[in-house]
Amino acid sequence: MSKLILERLKAQFGDDILEVSSFRGDDVALVKPARWVDVARFVHDDPRCDCTYFVDLSANDRCDPRTDDLDMDDRFEVYVIAYSVAKKHRVRIKTRLPGDEPRLATVIPVWSGANWMEREVFDMFGVHFEGHPDQRRILTYDEFKGHPLRKDYPANRAQPLVEYREGTFNKLGPFLQDEGMPLNRSAAPDERN
Amino acid sequence: MADVTHLETRTLGGGESGFVTTKFEALLGWARKYSLFQYPFATACCGMEFFSTASPRYDIARFGAEAPRFSPRQSDVLWVVGTISQRQAPVLRRVYEQMTEPKWVIAFGTCASCGGFYDNYATVPGIDKIIPVDVFIPGCPPRPEAVLDGLMLLQDKIGRCDRTPETVKNTALPDGAEEALEKLYQIRMKP
């Protein structure tokens, strides 16, 4: 039944819907970044889709920094999940952005709840949302450099706000002098701070 | 470690009442260790275990440490309970600086002690990187017994009027416990 949204989208946007898939009740549509807001607006406004409830907006980084080009065209995948409380169906709309200066229009005019989610995606992935009224970091702090969930951000690089104290800390077992778990990372000890 | 012998307290018999000689410092240490006002800086899942320790079943009131004060200026012990993120670190340090002397710090749980399994951009790898710590309580989360053990170690340190801002000694294992543990370990590891 919820395939209805995908069919409506295909009928409405034609080739701008790049790909659709359904898996165990999860309906996904991949759209062109240029039509991002239009699709969101349609899903929200169309009486048969009626997805007025905003569930989540997030992103992922699809590149593998060991093999892929960091500026690849479809590096960041931003997705929004919308739900219809009345019709009890849900859809996920995705789009892919280039690694170099990823930009996307904001969906806040459609669902105002997207505000903080877009700030989070900006903070974690550095995707810039055009038209966002308050594009600041939300989880990390202003002094933070880089975007921690990008695959090329070193997994154990910390950027302390308070300078660490000097000297040995005289910890007794079970704690070791070099705290934190390596979790099988291959980073050299001097890279860890 | 501070010299303990100068804190000697003696009970002298005599007549019906008897009397006690002590040093003022020892008296002060004794009074302090049973009237700890705590500041719970609870940030994460360890908080649950902290509440459990404070609640009647484990009853932290037995140690004179039941009164929480939510102003750092009125408290003696800072309990850092849970994960401290880099963003929170300045807050924690300010809370510590606002506490009046004498003050003590307990790192409650693995996260507060060494960052735990978080090894990333977000988490401080042990609050001793930011403020001096007296007792580290390991565990994820530590059982209330472990917490009370840590509290007793701290009381011991306070009672000795030991003011060095560093780790207290581990609880000594009773005689033979180490061999017993080793044996248990061998049995458990047998295929």
Ligand code: SF4
């Ligand atoms: S030590 Fe474990 S229980 Fe305690 S805050 Fe960390 S993750 Fe949570």
